[in-house]
Amino acid sequence: MPSPQADRPGVLIVVGDATETVDTLYPLYRLQEAGFRPVVIAPEKRTYQMVLHEVRPGWTITREWEGYQITADHAFAEIDPAEYLGIFFSGGRAPEYIRYDEDLVRITRHFFAENKPVASVCHGVEIPAYAGCVQGRRMATVPKCRFDLEVAGGTFVDAPCVIDGNLVSGRTFHDHGHYVGPWIRLLEAAAPSPSVSAASASR
Numbered sequence: 001m002p003s004p005q006a007d008r009p010g011v012l013i014v015v016g017d018a019t020e021t022v023d024t025l026y027p028l029y030r031l032q033e034a035g036f037r038p039v040v041i042a043p044e045k046r047t048y049q050m051v052l053h054e055v056r057p058g059w060t061i062t063r064e065w066e067g068y069q070i071t072a073d074h075a076f077a078e079i080d081p082a083e084y085l086g087i088f089f090s091g092g093r094a095p096e097y098i099r100y101d102e103d104l105v106r107i108t109r110h111f112f113a114e115n116k117p118v119a120s121v122c123h124g125v126e127i128p129a130y131a132g133c134v135q136g137r138r139m140a141t142v143p144k145c146r147f148d149l150e151v152a153g154g155t156f157v158d159a160p161c162v163i164d165g166n167l168v169s170g171r172t173f174h175d176h177g178h179y180v181g182p183w184i185r186l187l188e189a190a191a192p193s194p195s196v197s198a199a200s201a202s203r
Contacts, residue, residue, distance in 0.1 A: 008035055008036055008037040009036055009037065009084075009085040009187070009191045010036070010037045010038075010039045010083065010084045010085065011031050011036045011037065011038055011039065011084060011085050011086045011087065011088065011187060012039050012040075012041050012079070012081070012084050012086070012087040012088065012107070013027065013028055013031075013038050013039065013040050013041070013087075013088045013090060014041055014042070014087065014088065014089050014090060014095075014098070014104065014124070014127065015040055015041070015042045015048055015050075015070060015072065015090055015094060016042050016043060016048060016094030016095070016097060016098040017048055017049060017093075017094055017097070018049065018050070018051045018064070018092050018093035018094050019048060019050050019051070019070070019090050019091070019092040019093075019094040020050065020051060020052070020053050020067075020090060020091040020092030020122065020123075020173065021050040021051060021052055021067030021068055021092075022052070022067075022173040022176070023090045023091040023092060023121050023122055023124070023172075023173050023176075024050060024070060024090045024092075025068070025070075026173070026176045026180065027088050027090075027119065027176070027180050027183075028040070030180050030181075030184060031184070031187075034184050034187070034188065036085070036187060036191070039073050039074065039084065040070060040071070040072050040073045040074075041072055041073065041074050041075070041076055041079055041107075042072035042075065042076070042098070043075060043076060043098055043101055043104075044072065044075050045072050045073070045074055045075045045078070046071070046072060047069050047070070047071045047072075048069065048070055048071070048072065049066060049067075049069055050066075050067040050068055050069060050070055050092070051064045051065060051066060051067050051092055051093070052064065052065040052066070052067045053091070053092055053093075053122075053173075064093070075103075076101050076103035076104045076107060077103045079103065079107055081106075081107045081110035081111060082110065082114075084116075085116065085117065085187055085190055085191055086111070086116050086117035086118065086119070086183070086186070086187050086190070087107070087108070087111045087116070087117075087118055087119075088118075088119045088120070088124075088183075089108075089118075089119070089120040089121070089124030089125070089127050089128065090121065090122075090124055091121050091122025091123045091124050091142070091172070091173070092122070092123060093123065094123075095123045095124055095125075095126040095127050096123060096126055098127070099126050099127045099129075099130040099131070100130065104127065104131075105130070105131045108127055108128055108131040108133060109131050109132070109133060111166075112128065112131075112133040112166075112167075115165070115166045116166060116190065117166055117168070117183055117186035117187045117190055118166055118167045118168070119167075119168045119169065119179065119180065119183040120139065120141070120167070120168075120169045120170075121141075121169065121170045121171070121172065121173065121175065121176070121179070122141060122142045122145070122170075122171065122172050122173070123141075123142065123145055124141075124169075125139055125141040125145050125148060125149050125154075125169070126145060126148050129148045129149055129151075129152035129154065130152070132152065134149060134152045134153060134154035135152065135153035135154065136153060136154070136155075137153075137154050137155070137164050137165075137167055138154070138155045138157050138162055138164040139154050139155070139156065139157065139162055139164065139167065139169040140156075140157050140158070140159050140160070140161065140162040140169045140170050140171045140175070140179070141156065141169065141171060142171055142172050143156075143158070143171075158171070159171075160174075160175040160178035160179065161175065161178040161179035161182060162179070163179075163182055166186065168182050168183040168186065
C-alpha cells in the first residue's frame with residue numbers, strides 16, 4: 001500500500017554522522033505539516049546518530065551530546081535532484097565532512113542553478129559554500145562558520161532569518177521559528193500540487 005505522502009512534492013533534507021538533532025527534526029516535521037514529503041538523504045542509506053550542539057555555561061565552544069537517530073531514505077548517489085522541489089542543509093558537524101561528496105555537490109548545484117527553494121542553518125552553509133553556490137549571496141550562519149561563507153564569496157548577516165531570492169537561512173536552531181516558515185512559503189509558492197494547498201488550508 002503506498003505511503004499517504006507518496007503523491008506529495010518531495011523536499012530533500014541533507015544529513016550525515018553528527019547531524020544536529022533539532023536542526024533536522026524541526027524542518028522535517030514542518031514539511032510534513034505543510035503537506036510536503038521530506039526525503040532524508042546522506043552518504044549511505046543507513047541509520048545515522050544525530051547530536052545536540054550547545055554552548056553550555058562555563059564553556060566558550062560548542063559541546064556535543066548524543067541525540068536521536070535518523071535513517072536516510074536514500075544515498076546521495078541515488079538522487080535525481082530534478083525530481084525534488086527544494087532542499088534543506090541541516091547543521092551539526094556533518095556538513096564539514098560530507099561537503100566533499102561529489103554527488104552532494106551535484107545535487108546542491110542543481111537547486112541553486114534552477115532557483116528552487118533552499119534553506120540552510122548553522123554549519124549547513126559549509127555545503128553550498130564548498131559547492132561554489134554562495135558567491136554574491138547573503139546568508140545567516142553560526143558566527144564560527146562566517147569564514148566558510150565569506151571565503152566562498154558570500155556575505156555574512158547576523159540575523160535570525162535572511163532571505164536572498166530562493167535562499168533562506170538562519171544562524172542556529174534558536175532561529176527555526178524565524179526562517180523555516182518563510183522557506184515553507186517559498187515551497188508552497190513553487191508547488192502546484194493540490195495536496196499541498198489542502199494541507200496548508202487545514203493548518
